[in-house]
Amino acid sequence: MERLLQRVLSRIVRRGSLIITFASGQALTFGDGTGTPLAVRFTTKEWQRRLALDPEMELGEAYMEGGLVVEQGDIAELLALLMSQVGYQVPSIAAKSLMKLRFMGRRLAQFNPRERAQRNVAHHYDLDGRLYSLFLDADRQYSCAYFEHEGQSLDDAQLAKKRHIAAKLLFDRPELDVLDIGCGWGGMGLYLADNAGANVTGVTLSQEQHGIASARAQERGLSERARFLLQDYRDTPGPFDRIVSVGMFEHVGIGHYDEYFTRVAELLKDDGVALIHSIGRSEGPGITNPWIAKYIFPGGYIPALSEVLPAIERAGLLVTDIEILRLHYAETLKAWRERFLAHEEEIERLYDARFVRMFEFYLASSEMAFRHQGMMIFQVQLAKREGVVPLTRTYIPEAEATLRKMENRNRIGLRLAGE
Template structure:
């Protein structure tokens, strides 16, 4: 316990952590000020040493395995919140500096996403049972950052619909325009662009599970004649399009392939076309993917720094016509997901098992807090080959968004009659 105690004394500066070791002895760390008070128990004698050497991964695995439990009314969310408000202390610890240096050394290898491997990495997460995602997502199965006008009153469904409208407004579509969607999820955006904007959509995905559901949904929505799905890597798309849209896909590309990704976007655009890229980013310099997320949730995934994104755009010769930073919207989104998952946890346990549920709890809490106390945010880029493809004043976005929202509000009572 001595090695772990040395780390925790430096690390816990806000709030308080009470640790019962495997022998039943209690150890207190922190001031109890400006943070939660959390009690945990370690059930394995060897666990304290492992935690001291690699706390981010070992804490997650110990919670998943039941060798680390939260007590006295604390939850794993409380535990991770305590870590979150003390993250600067952990990063400054000498052993953790060495660990992060080692991770940076193998960063490109960890994010290697060549053809074939990229699909395998994506399927690790997205080919889980759709019934699992139905437990906590909105009715449209939107598994990306929503757009909150009022986080206190907006439901998850309200915010995800507002996200679709916001993206459609940015794309400035006219009926008959041909849109390519890179990474189509369960099809909600493709359905929206086809049904509400009259676009023809070619959508690609490497998850057979998602594609099967997407095809069912476009049939049910009556837009199967305007939306075509392909099981295909983004590098294999052919043709040119009036618009290209990609939501929540760039995080799976990997740093070694940023230029490949943006060059493909450039080559897919018509001369006067433009693209909308929605992805998670970080406001800090380039870093690495945390070991728990990398191993269990998104293998091959990486959240880019804006400096990496813009450097790549410079190299491939694309205009960054607009960039909007959504700072807290994903925090509100994942908070809804976590609460919904907790309410239906027993159903998730029937689909998988208790260890899976603990892994999912750890995942949702960790990423939620990363958007509240960490460096993560979401960016929405508009990219074009020509400098004047996107209107030079962004008022058009707000005007189109209001018109779409008003039209939907007017149509809703009529549909109910």
């Protein structure tokens, strides 16, 4: 089996320099010798066998469980080397067969009725609240930031993201009723209530997020304009002038796209505007990485636009704008990973060393997927009839300028994450 793994690695690693010490003690170098050498070690032959047969699942498990130890460099550098290989192919017949089976079963894996959707959300978002405070920005934005220029801080880039989305939602008058589907810890809803004068209803399936969002609204004196409900969007009554959803669509599941956009159409007023912000894949339909599906986001799937747009059309909605954000999420994830590792000892006390390795692998692999494997963010603006959205996009920077003035007027002191 060691020879099989060596053949697998020789097919994958064509560039760079990767030194692998096998459980037998034999050390081999893979790649063309360029770049800074990385070195890893397998602790048992069993982990070598598992990785050779199913690398998509077992690389993450091996790192989590200590079966693969990075001795020179770190896991992010290892993943960057592996995921950036030109012409990467699934390395074995067994791995190819597993991928085909997973693609065939993806609709079942993504079947998310109400009860299952709530369990899936709790798996990731109802973790100890202190964890997220240690690596997110001060507003707990757990989605892609919008970096307006190189070197912009994470807090400023997350504020820019909220401003950019608000501008696209066209708050041309106060007191608009807004539905925030998947409201997280309330940051987007509170921003719209505070700076756009909106009346916001935010819905989430996470008890942890619901409690924090409601408490934040009360602390900031916004409870009358921003209310947060522990509720499935499918059960929320409407209608609304504006609908926004940031980082929730990835949890819908491909079999529920028609249901999702039909419900958005039902909840949106005839002159309303909706904005869906989601991770997407540039290279066509695929499957959820099995390790991510098992340990991080059960029931989740990152869609290609070719899978999303037909459902929008069938729901009778008009696409009025699409924007693709490419490396913004890579930079966001890098900032999260650096903050996470800066608090590694605190997080290990909250959980354990295995959890730290699991979460580090999740952040690093996600970052490299955006850098090297065609992941991106799409923001799709929707309406029900023509003439609701201006003819040109000049309204976006104009609205952002107005929102900046409101932010300065309403600004509260930012705190460092973890304080």
